[in-house]
Amino acid sequence: MVPEIGHYALVLAFALALVQSVLPLWGARRGDQALMSVAPPAAVGQFLLVLVAFLMLMVAYLQSDFSVVNVWENSHSAKPLLFKISGVWGNHEGSMVLWVLILAFFGALVALFGVNLPDTLRATVLSVQAWIAAVFLLFILGTSNPFLRILNPPAEGSDLNPILQDVGLAIHPPLLYGGYVGFSIAFSFAVAALIEGRVDAAWARWVRPWTLAAWCFLTLGISVGSYWAYYELGWGGWWFWDPVENASFMPWLAGTALLHSAIVMEKRNALKIWTILLAILTFSLSLLGTFLVRSGVLTSVHTFASDPTRGVFILAILVLAVGGALTLFAWRAGSLQTGGVFAPISREGALVLNNLLLTAACGVVLVGTLYPLALEAVTGDKISVGPPFFDATFAPIMVPLLIAVPFGPMLAWKRGDLYAATQRLMVAAGIALAVMIGAYAYAYGGPVLAPVGIGIGAWLILGAISEITFRSKLFSSPLATGLRRAAGLPRSAWGTALAHMGVGVTVIGIVAVTAYETETIVAMKPGDTIDVAGYELTLDGFSPFQGPNYRDQVGHITVRRGGAEIGVLNPTRRVYLASGQPTTETGIRTMGFSQLYVSLGEGSGDGSVAVRAYYKPLVTLIWLGTIFMTVGGVVSLSDRRLRVGAPRRARARAPVPAE
Template sequence: MIPELGHYALILALAVALAQSIVPLWGARRGDPAMMAVGPSTALAQFVLVLVAFVALIGAYLQSDFSVLNVWENSHSAKPLLYKISGAWGNHEGSMILWVLILAFFGGLVAAFGTNLPDTLRATVLSVQAWISAVFLLFILGTSNPFLRIAAAPAEGRDLNPILQDPGLAFHPPLLYAGYVGFSIAFSFAVAALIEGRVDAAWARWVRPWTLAAWCFLTLGISLGSYWAYYELGWGGWWFWDPVENASFLPWLSGTALLHSAIVMEKRNALKVWTILLAILTFSLSLLGTFLVRSGVLTSVHTFASDPTRGVFILAILVLAVGGALSLFAWRAGSLQAGGVFAPISREGTLVLNNLLLSAACGVVFVGTLYPLALEALTGAKISVGAPFFDATFAPIMVPLLIAVPFGPMLAWKRGDLLAVSQRLMAAAGIALAVMIGVYAFSVGGPVLAPVGIGIGAWLILGAASEIVFRTKLFSGPLGVGLRRAAGLPRSAWGTALAHAGVGVTVIGIVAVTAYESEKIVSMSPRDTLSIAGYELTLDGFAPRQGPNYRDSVAHFTIRRGGSEIGDLDPARRVYLATGRQTTETAIRTFGFSQLYLSLGDSGETGSIAVRAYYKPFVTLIWLGTVVMVLGGVVSLSDRRLRVGAPRRLRTASAVPAE
C-alpha cells in the first residue's frame, strides 16, 4: 500500500506542477493577483507531495519490501540501516526522486521566503521552476517509476552496489544534487527576467544568495565525492579527470563565474547580458551532467543507468530547456540596457578577468570531456582524453587567475589604483616568494615548478589576510581599535577572504601531493617490512572479520619510524555475501596534514599479497581548503545584506487630514 501511495503522490505532484507552470504565469501577464497567488500555494503543495513519495520509497527500503522492483534490485535484508536509507537514492530511479524533491524544495523556499519579491517576478519564477519539475516528473512516471511491483515477491534482494555502501556515498549525492538543482533557481530567475524584460541590480541581489547556496552545496558534494574516490576505490588518487567528475566540475566553474558576475551587476548595474547568460548556462551544465550520468553514453563507477531510452528522454529535456532559454535570451538580450561604465583597472575589471578565465577553463574541460563522445558518435573512432590534456590546458589558464585574485577585493570600484594595491600586497608577495624559495631549497626531487605552485597557494592565503589587514588598518593604530574594526567588517568581506584563502589551501595540497608523493607496489608475506618516506611498515599477518553483510580478510601492519612504533594500519579485501563481489578497503593514517595510505591487491600462490603503499604529503589540505571555501560561503550568506531579496520600499505615510 505504501508504494502505491508514493506512486499516486507523484501523479498528483505532476498535476500540481502543470497548474503551477501555467496559472501564475498567465496571472502575471494579466496582472491578476488571485492567479499569481496560485504559485506559492502550488509550489508548497508540490513539495509536500514529492516528499510523501520520497518517504514512501525510503519506507519500502526500510521494510525490505522486495515486492518493489527497485528495492529488490538495490537492497538486502542484512544491509546496515544507513545503506538501506541511502540505497533509496543509490540507483537511477531513486536518485531522480531525490532530484525532483530538491527541485521542489527550492521552489518551496522561493514561495515561502520570496515575499519581498515583486509579485509578477515571483509568479513567473515559480512557473519556470514548475516547468522543470513537470518534465522531470513526467520522465520519472514514464520511464523511471521507482514503485513498480514484482508479481511474485522474491525472498531476498540483490543488494546495493558494494562501492556505494560507504558513508561518503550516502551523503555525496544529496549534496551534489542540492548544488545542481540549486542553480535551477538562478536559471528560473534569468528566464523570468527575460520574459518580463527587466534585469537590474535588484535582480542580481535576489539571485546572489541562491547561487551562493547552490555553489556551497556543489563544492561540498564534489569534495566529498573526491575523498570517497580517494579512499574507497583504492587507486590512491583524489581526482582522475573522469568524465563524470568533469560533469560536476563544469557547473562549479560556471557557477563560480556567475557569483562574481552577479557582484558586478549588483554593485555597478553592469554585465547584465553576461550574467543572465551565465545563469542559463550554469544550470544547463547541471542538466548536461545529469544526461551524462544517466544516459549510458559514459562508462564510470559513478553512472546509474545504461538505458538509451532514458538517455534520449533526458537529452530531449536538455534540448528543450537549454534551447528554449537560449532562444528567449537571443530574442530579449538586445533590449537589455547597458550598465555602468568602468575602467579596465578596477574591481569590476578584475571580476571580468575572473569571468573570462573561468569561462575559458570551463570550455577546456567541456571540450576535453565531450570531444571523445562526439568523435565516436560521428566516426566510430575511440580516443581517450585524460590527465595529460587537462594538465597542459587547464593549469595555464588557472595560474594567471590565481595570481590576480588578491588584487580584486583591494581595488576600488569604477577606477582603481594598481600601484597602490601592489604596495599593499608587497608584504604578501615577499612572504610568498620566501615560501617558494624555501620549498625549492628543501625539496628533493619533484617537478621544478612545484615550488611556484606552492608559492601561489601561499600568495592567495596571504593576499586574503592582507585584504582584512588593509580594511581594518590593523597595524596602523592601537590593536583594540583594529580589532573593533575587524568585528565591524561586513560578513561578506570575511566570507570572501575565507573563500579565497581556502582556494590557496587547496592549491598547496594539490601541488604538494602531486609533486612529492612516494609510491611503492610490492608483494609481501607475513613479517616482511616495507620502507617508504622514512616509515617502516611491517606485515604482521592476516585475520578474518565478519560484517553484517560482508566478510573481510584484514592485513595488519605495524608502523615504525626511527625504530619506534607509532601506529598501525589494517587494509582489507572485502567480499559481499549476497553477490560475491569484492572490494578493496584501504587503510589511511594521518600525520599532521600528510597521510600514509595502504591498499591490498591480489593474493599470491605462496601466501603473499600485493601491497600498494603511498606517502602523500599535505594531501588533507585539498579537502580542508574546500571546507574553508564553503565556510566562507556560509559566512557570506549570514550577512544580513545578502538576505534573500531586497527590502520592500517603505510605504509612504498617509496624508494628515486637514483640520
C-alpha cells in the same frame, strides 16, 4: 499499499506542477493577482507531495519490501540501516526522486521566503521552476518509476552495489544534487527576467543568495565525492578527470563565474548579459551532467543508468531547456542596457578577467569531456582524454587567474589604482616568495615548478589576509581599534576572504601531493617490511572479520619511524555475501596534514599479497581548503545584506492632525 501511495503522490505532484507552470505565468502577463497567488501554495504543495513519494520509497527500503522492483534490485535484508536509507538514492530511479525533491524544495523556499520579490517576478520564477519539475516528473513516471511491483516477489534482494555502501556515498549525492538542482533557481530567475524584460541590480540582489547556496552545496558535494573516491577505490588518487567528475566540476566553474558576475551587476548594474548567460549555462551544465550519468554514453563507477531510452528523454529535456532559454536570451539581449561604465583597471575589470578565465577553463573541461564521445559517435574510434590533456590545458589558464585573485578586492570600483593595490600586497608577495624559495630548498631536486605552485597557494592565503588587514586598518591604527573594525566588517567580506584562503590551501595540497608523493607497489608476505618515505611498514598478518552483510580479510601493518612504533594500519579485502563482489578498504594514517595510505590487492599462491603503499604529503589540505570555501560561502550567505529579496518601501504615514 505504501508503493501505491508514493506513486499516486508523484502523479498528483505532476498535475500540480502543470497548474503551477501555467496559471501564475498567465496571471503575471495579465496582471491578475488571483492567478499569480496560485504559485506559492502550488509550489509548497508540490514539494509536500514529492516528499510523501520519497518517504514512501524509503519506507519500502526500510521494510525490505522486495515486491518493489527498485528495492529488490538495490537492497538486501542484511544491509545496515544507514545503507538501506542511502540505497533510496543509490540507484537511478530513487536518485531521480531525490533530484525532483530538492528541485521542489528550492521552489518552496522561493514561495515561502521570496515575499519581498515583486509579485510578477515571483510568479514567473515559480512557473519556470514548475516547468522543470513537470518534465522531470514526467520522465520519472514514464521511464523511471521507482514503485513498479513484482507479481511473485522474491524472498531476498540483490543488494546495493558494494562500492556505494559507504558513508561518503550516503551524503555525497544529496550534497551534489543540492548544487546541481540549486542552480535551477538562478536559471528560473534568468528566464523570468528575460520574459519580463527586467534585468537590473535588484534582480542580481535577489538571485545572488540562491546561487551562493547552490555553490556551497556543490563545493561540499564535489569534495566529499573526491575523498570517497580517494579512500574507497584504492587507486590512491583524489581526482581522475573522469567524465562524470568533470560533469560536476563544470557547473562549479560556471557557478563561480556567475557569483562574481552577480556581484558586479548588484554593485554597479553592469555585466547584465554576462550574468544572465552564466545563469543559463550553469544550470545547462548541471543538466548535461544528469544526461551523462544516466544516458549510457559513459561507463563509470559514478554512472547510475545505461538505458538509451532514458538518455534520449533527458537529452530532449536538455535541448528544450537550453535551446528555449538561449532563444529567449537572443531575443531579449539587444534590449539589455549595458549598465555602469568602468575602467579596465578596477574591481569590475578584475572580476571580468576572473570570469573570462573561469569560462575558458570550463570550456577546456567541456571539450576534453565531450570530444571523445563525439568522435566515437561520428567515426566509431575510441580515445581517452585524461590527466595529460587537462594538465597541459587547464593549469595554464588557472595560474594567471590565481595570481590575479588577491588584486581584485584591493581595487576600487569603477576606476582602480593598480600601483596602490600592488603596494598593499607587497608584504604578502614577499612572504609568498620566501615560501617558494623555502619549498625549493626543502625539496631540492624535485619538480621545478612545484615550489611555484606552493608559492601561488601561499600568495592566495596571504592576499586574503591582506584584504582583511587593509580594510580594518589593522596595522595602521591602535590594535584594539583595528580589531573592532575587523569585527565590524560585513560578513560577506569575511566570507570572501575565507573562500579565497580555501582556494590557496587546496592549491598547496594539490601541488604537494602531485609533486612529492611516494608510491611503492610490492608483493608482501607476513613478516616482510618495506620502506615508504622513511616509514617502515611491516605486514604482521591477516585476520578474518564477519560484518552484517560482508566478510573481511583484515591486514595488520605496523608503522615505525626510526625504529619507534607510531601506529597500525588495517587495509582490508572485503567480499559482499549477496553478490560475491570484492572491494578494497584502504588503511590510512594521518600525520599532520600528510597521510600514509595502504591498499591490498589480490593474493597469490605463494602466500604473498599485492600491497600498494603511498606517502602523500599535505594531501588533507585539498579537502581542508574546500571546507574553508564552503564556510566562506555560508558566512557570506549569513550577511544580512544578502537576505532574499529587497525590503518593500514603508507606506508613508498620514500626518497626525494637530490638536
